[in-house]
Every structure is written in C-alpha cells, then in structure tokens.
Amino acid sequence: MSTTIALPRTTIRQNPKSQVTSTVMPAGKIEEPLRHWNDWPNTYAFETEDEQRTPVDLNVTGEIPNYAAGTLYRTGPGTFKVATDDGKGFAASHWFDGFTQVHRFQILPSTDSSVSTRVYYNSRRTTDGLLEKVRKSGRLEGMTFGQKRDPCESFFKKVTSTFKLMLNGSERDEVPDTANVGVTLSVNMPGLPPLSSLGNNNIETMTLTNKTDAAIYQRLDPETLEPIGLAKQTVLHPDLKGPMSAAHAKTCPTTGDVFNFNLEMAKDITYRVFGVSASSQKTTILATITDAPAAYLHSLFLTKNYVILCIWGSHFAYHGLSLVYEKNILESIAPLNPAKPVKWYVIDRTPAKRGVLAMYHTPAFYCFHTINAYEEPSSTVPGEIDIIADLCGYDDLSLIHRFYYENLMSSAPGALKYTDGKGEKSRSWLGRYRLPGVPKTADGKKRKVRTAIQVFAAPRAESLELPTMNPTYVTKAHRYVYGVTDRGSSTFFDGLGKFDCKTQSTIFWQQHAQTAGEPIFVRNPQGTDEDDGVLLSAVLDGYKGKSYLLCLNAKDMTELGRAHMNTVIGFGFHGTHVPSHGVGKSRALDF
Numbered sequence: 001m002s003t004t005i006a007l008p009r010t011t012i013r014q015n016p017k018s019q020v021t022s023t024v025m026p027a028g029k030i031e032e033p034l035r036h037w038n039d040w041p042n043t044y045a046f047e048t049e050d051e052q053r054t055p056v057d058l059n060v061t062g063e064i065p066n067y068a069a070g071t072l073y074r075t076g077p078g079t080f081k082v083a084t085d086d087g088k089g090f091a092a093s094h095w096f097d098g099f100t101q102v103h104r105f106q107i108l109p110s111t112d113s114s115v116s117t118r119v120y121y122n123s124r125r126t127t128d129g130l131l132e133k134v135r136k137s138g139r140l141e142g143m144t145f146g147q148k149r150d151p152c153e154s155f156f157k158k159v160t161s162t163f164k165l166m167l168n169g170s171e172r173d174e175v176p177d178t179a180n181v182g183v184t185l186s187v188n189m190p191g192l193p194p195l196s197s198l199g200n201n202n203i204e205t206m207t208l209t210n211k212t213d214a215a216i217y218q219r220l221d222p223e224t225l226e227p228i229g230l231a232k233q234t235v236l237h238p239d240l241k242g243p244m245s246a247a248h249a250k251t252c253p254t255t256g257d258v259f260n261f262n263l264e265m266a267k268d269i270t271y272r273v274f275g276v277s278a279s280s281q282k283t284t285i286l287a288t289i290t291d292a293p294a295a296y297l298h299s300l301f302l303t304k305n306y307v308i309l310c311i312w313g314s315h316f317a318y319h320g321l322s323l324v325y326e327k328n329i330l331e332s333i334a335p336l337n338p339a340k341p342v343k344w345y346v347i348d349r350t351p352a353k354r355g356v357l358a359m360y361h362t363p364a365f366y367c368f369h370t371i372n373a374y375e376e377p378s379s380t381v382p383g384e385i386d387i388i389a390d391l392c393g394y395d396d397l398s399l400i401h402r403f404y405y406e407n408l409m410s411s412a413p414g415a416l417k418y419t420d421g422k423g424e425k426s427r428s429w430l431g432r433y434r435l436p437g438v439p440k441t442a443d444g445k446k447r448k449v450r451t452a453i454q455v456f457a458a459p460r461a462e463s464l465e466l467p468t469m470n471p472t473y474v475t476k477a478h479r480y481v482y483g484v485t486d487r488g489s490s491t492f493f494d495g496l497g498k499f500d501c502k503t504q505s506t507i508f509w510q511q512h513a514q515t516a517g518e519p520i521f522v523r524n525p526q527g528t529d530e531d532d533g534v535l536l537s538a539v540l541d542g543y544k545g546k547s548y549l550l551c552l553n554a555k556d557m558t559e560l561g562r563a564h565m566n567t568v569i570g571f572g573f574h575g576t577h578v579p580s581h582g583v584g585k586s587r588a589l590d591f
Contacts, residue, residue, distance in 0.1 A: 036410040037419055040490040041542035042515050042571070043411045046098075049079045050567035053224070055106065055120040062561030064117040064551045065534060066109035068522045070580040071222075072536055072549075074103040075182045075210055076572020080405060082131055084138040094146030094330065095403040095571075099127045100182025102210065102225045103538070103569055105549055109580070119549060119563035124225035126210065126218060129178035143214075143243075143323070146330035146404065176227030181210045181218040183247035184574045186590055190258055191236045191276040191283055192217060195228065206578070213298060213329070215245045215262055233262055236276055237283040242266075247574075248299035248369070250307070251589040253474045255279070258590060259286075259307050259349065261300060265320035269294045273307055273347050287347040287355045291447075293340075294320040296333055301373040301389050304475050305350050306357075306438070308373060308389060311343040313364045314397065336396045338364045344452055346387065346438055357442050360435050360452040366394040371430075371467045374477050381437030389433045390481070390501070392465055393457065398426040408492050410542075415491045427486050430463040430499055432456050461487065462506040464497050466518040466574070470530050470554075471589045480531050482519045482554070490515060492571070496537060498557050509557045513542035517569075520577050521554060531555045536577065538569045 034043060077098020082090040092098055101123055108118040125131070134140055140147055186209040195207060208225075210218035215233035220226065233240040242264030249260040256278030264270045271289040276282070286307060293315045301308035313336035316322055322332035341361040348354035371390040378384040402408075407418040432455040464483030479501050484493040485508060495510030496519050509516075519535040527533065535552040549563040576589075 034411040036542070037415050037491050038410075038489060040494070040513050040515075041410050041545075042490060042492050042540060043409045044542075044545045044568045045515065045540040045547070045571045046077075046095075046405060046409050047079060047081065048568040048570045050123075050569075051078075051101070051125055052121060052123045052567060055104075055122040056566075058119045058121055058549070058563040058565060060116045060119055060561060060563050062551070062559065064107065064119065064561045064563065065524070066117060067524050067526070068534055068536065068551065068577075069107050069109040069117070070522075071578045072105040072107065072520060072575060073185050073187075073208065073578070074105075074517070074538055074569070074572045074575035075100060075185050076570060076574070077101070077182070078125055078570040082134045084135050086138050088138060090134050090138055090140065091405070092140065092144075093148040093404055093406075094144070094328075095405060095408060096145035096183075097140065097147050097180070098570070099125065099131060100180055100210065101125045101570055101572075102182065102185075102220060103572070103575075104223075104225060105536075105563070107580075116561075121549075121563075121565060122225065123569070125177075126182060126220065126225065126227045127177055127180050129175050130180055133178065142327075144328045145213075146328050146400070174230055176218060176230050179216060179218055179230055181212045181214070181216060181230075182573070183210075183212045184249075184590065185209065185576050186211060186249065186251075186258070187222075187576055187578055188256070188278075189217070189276075190256065190278040190281050192219070192231055193229075193235060195219065211247050211249070213244060213247045213296070215240060215243055237274060237285065239272060239285060240274065240283075242270070242272070244296075246297055246299050249590040250300060250302035251474075252302065253471065253589060259300070259302055261297070261309055263294060263297075265294050265316070265323070269320065271309060273309055273345075275307070275349055284353070286349055286353065287345070289345055289356065292343055292345070296329055298368045299370045301370050301387075302349075302475060303373045303375050303387055305348065305375065306373075306387065307347045307349050308387065308435070309345045309347065310367070310370070310389075310391075311345070312367050313337065313340060313342065314366055315340070330400055333397060333400075336364060336366055340364055344389075344433075344435060346435065355442055356447070357440075358435075358438055358450055359447045360450045362433060362452045362454065365431075366397055366399075367391045368394075368399070369465065369467050371481055372469060372474060372478050374475055375438075376477065378437050379434075384437045384439065387435040387438060388455075388477070389435065390478075391431055391433075392428040392463065392467055392483075393431045394428060395425050399428070402426045410491050412491075419488075419491045424460055427460040428463045428465050429460050430458040430467075430481065432501065456504060458499065458504045462497075462499065462504060464499055464506070465493070468519055468521055470521050470523055470533060472523055473530060474589055478530065480554075482521060482535060484516060484518060485510070493517075496535065496552065496557065498531070498554070507557045509552060509559070515540045515542060515571070516550065517572060518574055519552070520575055522577050522579075529555070534560060538572070540568065540571070 078101030080092040219229035
C-alpha cells in the first residue's frame with residue numbers, strides 16, 4: 001500500500017508517457033523552446049553552469065524548524081560540457097563523469113517568533129584545473145566511470161596510461177582542482193593530514209573531504225569550498241595501495257571511527273578492509289581477502305561489532321584487466337552472471353581483531369547503496385547473533401547503463417526511446433537479508449560457506465534509491481528509510497518516499513516537474529520517535545528553471561517550507577548535514 005502526498009495548491013498533471021510536449025524555458029536560459037518527455041523538464045540541472053561563490057540570503061517561505069540549524073553540504077556533477085580551444089566542444093557521456101560542484105546551505109535559527117529561519121547559500125566548482133585541461137586538449141584523459149572513448153585510440157596508448165593509473169593510484173597532478181572527486185562528503189574524517197600541512201592556517205574546527213570510488217580524497221575549505229589538497233589512501237596506511245575503494249565509507253556512530261576497503265588488482269586480487277580510529281588517528285587493517293573476484297563496490301555494511309563486505313554481481317572482466325583496455329569502470333564490468341552467488345564476508349571490528357569470521361552466499365544481485373545493518377540474537381543458533389542487512393538491489397546492471405546523459409535529460413533525443421523501453425530492471429527493489437549464526441571464531445584456512453536468507457524484497461513501486469535514514473539508528477534496528485523515487489513519471493527521479501520496513505509500504509511526496517535530490521534526515525532533538533524530524537532536499541522546479549531547498553515533515557512527508565534560489569543546482573549525488581550545536585565535534589556520519 002502506498003500513499004502520495006501533494007500540496008493542495010499543486011495540480012499533478014500526468015501526460016501519457018509516450019507523449020512529448022513543448023515547454024517554454026525561462027528567459028535567458030535558451031533561445032527556443034525545448035521538448036520534454038512527459039512535460040517534466042529536467043535538462044537545466046544537468047547542464048547548469050551556475051556558481052555562487054559569495055553566500056546569498058535565500059527567500060524562505062513556510063517554515064524550516066530551528067532544530068534544522070546547521071550546514072547542509074551537497075556534492076556531485078555540475079555541468080558536463082566544456083567549450084574547447086578547437087571549437088568542437090567536449091561533453092561527458094555519463095552522469096557519473098560530470099564535473100564536480102559542491103554546495104553549502106547555512107541554516108540559521110530564528111531568534112524571533114515573527115522571523116523565519118534564515119538560509120544562506122554558496123557553491124563552488126572543485127574541478128577548475130581539470131576543466132582547463134579539457135578546454136586545451138578537447139579530451140577527458142585518464143580513468144573515468146563511463147566516458148565513451150574514441151574508437152581510433154590505439155591499444156598501446158590505452159595500456160600505458162591505464163597502467164600508470166593503476167600503479168600510481170592517480171593520473172592527476174597533485175593540484176587539488178585537477179581531480180574529479182565528488183560522490184560523497186565526509187566531515188572531520190580521521191587519519192588525514194592536518195590542514196595546516198597544506199598551508200591552511202585557519203583554526204581547524206571542522207574539515208570537509210570529497211570522496212569517490214577511487215582511493216583518493218579531495219580536501220575542501222568548509223566555508224569557501226575551495227579545494228585545498230589531495231590525498232591518496234596510502235596516507236592512511238602504506239598497504240592501501242590499490243586504486244579503488246567505496247565512496248560510501250561507514251562511520252561508527254559511537255566512536256566516530258571510519259571503515260572502508262581498498263581493492264588492489266595486481267598479480268592477485270586483494271581486498272584490504274580497514275578501520276581508522278577517530279581518537280588515535282591510526283589505521284588498522286582488519287582483514288585481507290584474496291578469494292573474492294575484483295568488483296565495483298560502491299558501499300559496504302557496518303554493525304556494532306562487524307564490517308560486512310558484500311561482493312555483489314558487478315565483477316570486472318578478465319580478472320580486472322578489462323580496466324586496462326576500456327579505461328572506464330562501466331565498460332570493464334562483465335554482465336551479471338546469475339550463476340555466480342553474492343559473497344558476504346563478515347569481519348570482526350572489535351579490539352580482538354579476529355579477521356574474517358564467516359562467509360555467506362546468496363543468489364546473484366547488484367547493488368549501489370547499502371542502507372543499514374544491525375545485530376540481533378540468532379533465530380537459529382542459540383548464543384550467537386544474526387546480522388540483518390538492508391540494501392537497494394537490482395536483478396542486473398541495467399541501472400548503471402541507464403545513467404548516460406542521453407538517457408536522462410528530458411530534452412535529449414534518445415530520452416523518449418530509452419525511457420519507454422527501460423523496463424522494471426533499472427528500478428530498485430528494497431531488500432532485507434539475514435546472515436544467521438555468526439560464529440565467535442573464524443573457520444580457519446578453509447572457510448565454511450554459509451547461506452544468507454532474503455527476508456523480503458519490496459515491490460519496485462514501493463522502493464527507493466539514494467537511501468537515507470535517521471542517523472541515530474545507524475547500526476541499530478530501524479523501521480524507516482527515505483530516498484528518491486522512480487515511478488516512471490520522468491526520465492530521471494520523480495519524487496521522494498518514506499519506506500516502512502515493518503509494513504513494506506511507502507508514503508510519497510511528488511509534484512509534477514519537481515525533481516528532488518537525496519533527502520537528508522535531520523532529527524528533532526526533542527523527539528522520541530524514529531521519524532521525528534525533517535527532510536532536506538535540493539529540488540529543481542522544471543517549469544521555472546530554478547532550484548529550491550525543500551523541507552518536509554519526516555513523519556507524513558508533507559511540506560513545511562522552501563528556501564527559494566535564483567539559480568540551478570546540478571543533480572548531485574550525496575550530502576551531509578552538520579548540526580550547528582556540534583560543528584567542532586560533529587559526527588555527520590558516512591552511511
């Protein structure tokens with residue numbers, strides 16, 4: 001059962017999916033009207049070049065509660081086009097290769113009941129050096145996620161440049177704005193060198209770090225958003241020398257320790273799962289795994305006592321050598337093989353450091369985003385515990401192939417054809433798995449293969465992507481998950497949803513031509529319920545060609561207020577909220 005929430009002042013217009021209608025763009029945006037699939041314009045937020053380096057005061061209508069005060073950061077692609085010196089121009093092919101821009105909303109509480117909460121906004125491109133290189137060369141060099149390459153490029157050139165990347169960890173100069181790093185953001189990430197070592201002598205009340213699926217970090221000024229440094233994962237530990245890692249590290253909500261993996265693809269495939277202590281700033285290798293295939297893994301799981309590395313069906317072809325030839329991640333991934341099970345490795349993260357305690361198998365699936373995991377007394381093995389793990393799953397790899405700009409932009413010629421035929425497999429199902437009877441000691445050299453159980457897989461019509469939750473419940477039993485929806489009304493995402501894990505039903509917020517980004521949960525510190533708080537989401541008004549910060553009641557998904565902008569925010573990936581009452585010691589979690 002699902003419920004859709006729409007404000008009384010809004011009329012939801014559902015045109016036939018196969019119909020392309022004309023929509024007149026705002027003055028100054030384009031010279032002629034464009035045609036948009038289902039009269040749901042979203043092109044502006046893919047092509048935007050708007051940048052606001054000086055904070056501006058936004059007009060707030062409705063109400064944003066005082067407890068939401070703090071700073072909301074967002075990261076992800078801004079524009080994907082570059083005017084080049086040769087006059088031909090350059091355009092990235094895949095959404096994941098758009099040029100990163102970071103956004104900052106500073107939310108100030110009201111001190112007078114007659115005055116609303118104030119919201120200030122600034123943004124900055126963090127790839128100016130890279131854009132200059134593309135302007136001069138007309139090319140995006142190095143490893144990308146899905147850039148379509150010149151078929152005439154020689155195999156020798158591909159091999160030499162890619163081996164350089166895989167051996168050195170980065171082809172980029174050591175100049176902060178020459179790296180396209182911008183999938184997730186970490187606040188006060190432990191283990192990295194102090195900013196003073198980078199020439200920034202500001203008082204370090206807070207640090208901000210841009211991350212991606214490569215083993216590289218981009219350091220940012222938390223106020224101006226200026227890139228101020230790059231760091232490879234080897235600064236955490238010399239053994240973390242592989243080129244790949246998860247953009248979604250996991251933060252322990254109690255200690256602030258951060259957990260991730262590093263994937264090395266040399267003679268042997270090696271995953272090193274590690275933890276970085278927030279108190280000592282030291283990094284410990286928790287487990288080394290050599291019996292798993294090389295795979296593209298965007299996230300992992302964390303519980304109170306365990307890290308769970310799940311090797312789902314996004315294996316790199318030819319033992320990872322496909323990266324050498326393809327020079328992009330997407331084309332290097334072999335089609336999902338239903339006969340190859342997913343491997344779940346349960347790794348001890350306690351001071352006992354017992355390594356890999358167990359391995360579980362499940363039937364094949366693909367996943368971008370894990371949601372949460374927690375422990376409970378075992379339902380089958382007395383005295384032991386089970387792990388419950390929630391994720392957004394897929395039956396194959398259709399989703400990542402969907403995210404080419406030509407498929408996503410409402411005005412793109414190929415959008416109609418692709419959207420009408422994309423099918424259900426490019427939409428997620430929200431699933432829960434149980435890993436029963438985690439042993440207290442490791443199996444030894446020969447691991448026993450255990451079987452994990454799928455508890456439920458919610459219908460795609462009720463499921464979400466870019467999942468978030470009340471961060472207080474990370475590593476604990478949770479009931480509610482929030483995210484963006486894809487119910488076929490747009491070429492891209494088309495709303496927000498609140499999924500109830502108990503009833504497996506969803507409440508939706510949707511307004512026609514309003515494209516919302518990842519919702520960030522901000523809890524009410526006076527509340528007692530899991531869903532007592534608000535959601536903050538950057539939304540494009542497709543008709544006005546401008547963005548706004550939306551504030552929803554997290555209980556019933558009704559609108560509370562908006563902070564209106566005169567510019568467009570690009571459709572980004574992820575963000576984080578830093579409460580104003582805890583900036584210096586904030587644990588704005590990676591989860």
